[in-house]
Every structure is written in structure tokens, then in C-alpha cells.
Amino acid sequence: MATKIRLQRHGRKNYAFYPIVIADSRAPRDGRFIERIGSYNPNTNPATITLNFERALYWVNVGAEPTDTVRSILSNEGVLLMKHLQGGVKKGAFDEAEAQKRFDAWKAQKQQSVDKLKVSMASQRELAEKDRLEAEKAKNAAKAEEVAKKKAELAAAKAAEEAAKAAEAAPAEEAPATEEAAAE
Secondary structure, eight states, X not given: OOEEEEEOOEEETTEEEEEEEEEETTSOTTSXXXXXXXXXXXXXXXXXXXXXXXXXXXXXXXTOEEOHHHHHHHHHHTHHXXXXXXXXXXXXXXXXXXXXXXXXXXXXXXXXXXXXXXXXXXXXXXXXXXXXXXXXXXXXXXXXXXXXXHHHHHHHHHHHHHHHHHHHHHHHHHHHHHHHHHHO
């Protein structure tokens, strides 16, 4: 029986997550499987991968063929590197302790680069947030200035209108007074 290490699609439309399974190559994508060894969630940033390392290594060693996507996941998690190192131990190039030391060094370096990436992404997010806030403040200041200008124009127009009404009312009040004076 030819076995494959592949992804099954679960989740809803536009929000999929993928269990990593060992299945017969003839089985349908989301059908029967032999064993579930992990999951892959691309919806988080960075993508979340949970993997039973020992079982994945076992299945790779017994000949299960990973798909392209699963191969990259296994490579990123170090399963394929450990298989390579175990091959070196079998050939006698180095011992098991040296293989474990090399794997641990690789894993530490990988973790350091992931942490560096997370910090970089967080700082970029903070800078983007800060830039957006500054742009919003500038936009609000421009809008406030525009509103103040319109209010000043309205106040000036209203004052001019009141002055015109007062000017019309003042001569009208003076005219009856002069007529009364002329009548006397």
C-alpha cells in the first residue's frame, strides 16, 4: 500500500485549516486516513503548525511520501533534517550524540530567526499604526481648520446681515421722529 503524508481541508469557506494525515494514496483527499500527525493553520500570522515530530519522522523513515506542501512543512519543522542526520549515523559518518547536537543547533538557529521575524512584524505593525494615527491627526486638524473658517464666514455674514437690518431700522426710526418734529 502506497502511503502519503498530506493535508485534509477542514473549516469554512475562506477560512480553511488543514490536519496533516497519513493516508493511502488512493483514498480521497478528505476521506479515510491511517493516522493524524498534526495540523496546519495558515490563517494566523505566522502560520500555526502543530506536529507530532516522532510519528512524522517514523512515517518518513518507513517510506510515506509527503506532498509538496507537507514536504515544506516537514522541512521547516526539521523532520527531513533529522532523517538526513539519521542516515549519516547509519553510514557511520558521526554518532547519535553528534547528530542530536547538530539538530539542536539548527533548531535554536531556526527559533531565533522566527523570533526575530515576529519582533520585526510587531515593530512594523506599530510603525504602521503610528503613521496611521499621525495621518488621522493631520486630517482632523485640516478638517477643524476648514470648519473654523466656515464658522467665521457664517459669523461674518450674520454680523453683516444684522448690521444691515440695524441700518435699515435706524433710518426708519429717525424718519418718524423728524416728521413729528416738523409737525410741531
